[in-house]
Amino acid sequence: MTEPRPTTVRLQKMSWAFTESAVLFGAIEVGFFTAVDRAGGSAEAIAADLGISLANTQRMIVALLTVGLIERDGEGFRNAPDVERFLVRDKPSYAGAWIHWFHHRWGEWGKLGQRLADPEPGEVMGHYDDSFTVEHARSYHQATASVGMGAARKFLREVDLLGRRKILDLGGGSGAYSIQAAKQYPEITAVVLDLPEVVVVAREFATEHEVAERVSAEACDFTADPFPGGADVIMMNSNLPMYSAEVIRSVVQKAFDALEPGGEMHICGEMVNEDWNGPLIPVMCAVHGALDHSTALPHTPSDCIGYFEDAGFRDVRVREFIPDILQHISGRKPG
Numbered sequence: 001m002t003e004p005r006p007t008t009v010r011l012q013k014m015s016w017a018f019t020e021s022a023v024l025f026g027a028i029e030v031g032f033f034t035a036v037d038r039a040g041g042s043a044e045a046i047a048a049d050l051g052i053s054l055a056n057t058q059r060m061i062v063a064l065l066t067v068g069l070i071e072r073d074g075e076g077f078r079n080a081p082d083v084e085r086f087l088v089r090d091k092p093s094y095a096g097a098w099i100h101w102f103h104h105r106w107g108e109w110g111k112l113g114q115r116l117a118d119p120e121p122g123e124v125m126g127h128y129d130d131s132f133t134v135e136h137a138r139s140y141h142q143a144t145a146s147v148g149m150g151a152a153r154k155f156l157r158e159v160d161l162l163g164r165r166k167i168l169d170l171g172g173g174s175g176a177y178s179i180q181a182a183k184q185y186p187e188i189t190a191v192v193l194d195l196p197e198v199v200v201v202a203r204e205f206a207t208e209h210e211v212a213e214r215v216s217a218e219a220c221d222f223t224a225d226p227f228p229g230g231a232d233v234i235m236m237n238s239n240l241p242m243y244s245a246e247v248i249r250s251v252v253q254k255a256f257d258a259l260e261p262g263g264e265m266h267i268c269g270e271m272v273n274e275d276w277n278g279p280l281i282p283v284m285c286a287v288h289g290a291l292d293h294s295t296a297l298p299h300t301p302s303d304c305i306g307y308f309e310d311a312g313f314r315d316v317r318v319r320e321f322i323p324d325i326l327q328h329i330s331g332r333k334p335g
Helices: 009-015 017-030 032-039 042-048 054-066 081-086 101-109 112-116 136-156 176-184 197-208 245-258 280-291 303-312
Strands: 069-073 076-079 166-169 189-194 216-217 233-237 264-269 314-322 324-333
Touching: 009 017, 017 032, 017 054, 017 197, 032 076, 032 081, 032 136, 042 054, 042 076, 054 069, 076 081, 101 112, 101 136, 101 280, 112 280, 136 176, 136 197, 136 264, 136 314, 136 324, 166 176, 176 189, 176 197, 176 216, 176 233, 176 314, 189 197, 197 216, 233 245, 245 264, 245 303, 264 303, 303 324
Parallel strands: 166 189, 166 233, 189 216, 233 264
Antiparallel strands: 069 076, 264 324, 314 324
8 A cells, every 4th residue: 555645734733833822822811711710601701701802702712622721511611620720810820921931932933044044153041141130030930930839849749858958059040949948948058049130039039938048049150150068959950951061061060079978969951852852842942042042952861861970970860850841860979
């Protein structure tokens, strides 16, 4: 039998894929999922709750049913389980600000073809220029706070820090991992090392969570500046694909040298598969390097194991942390 003749259908669907993001972003902006939660009995009820036209409500219902964000519920509609948990406003688990966050890069992704023609080399962190402000840092970390704190709690369920005394949190942003560690372990202190603008925000979060006496923040380019001493835990979470192999290798070596004997390092980062065919989010995080004209490149689990072992770490292992998004690599300094 001959193989089926190729068609353009798959390519056409892919060319329309951006519309799925547009539907998601638009639904978050108008509070569509909140209206479904409150008034999902009919399209008319949803339209009335939102104060938009019935025609636009029906258009969105068709789209949201098709992409699986809402479901039929008798004659009415209900949110899909993950949508109900994370995209209904006023719920403690609401993460709409984070899911909507990448809307601001919409225009940049449309210029990817142009960016691919940019000459090399790029900057270590291409999109952090003079336009980056405290307000930019605050809006980003406020958007990520709910998922960041949740990831930190998960990390602490899987990693026993009993007996540890001092954490260095490289590029720690809001300080979510340090804050949660300080809450769980009263003997732990932590230092968030990040850009000066982010440090302001990290201190605000530490104060809000009532751990400012034990979670501090210092301005530091951790790719170049020396690390404070005395740490027995060093963490670097959710910023792996922002850097090249050369930079990550150097940071891991600096961490090893700075750690107390017997100390440990953890990276929860977006790693691509060994054959580079996914997962989608880590792959697209790597493509950001082209948009930002940075030196960032994808990293595989075996790459990361190499960085750790070459630095001198022992008991190095990689395991899944957040399915299809983050892998967790850890290692111990002998001593």
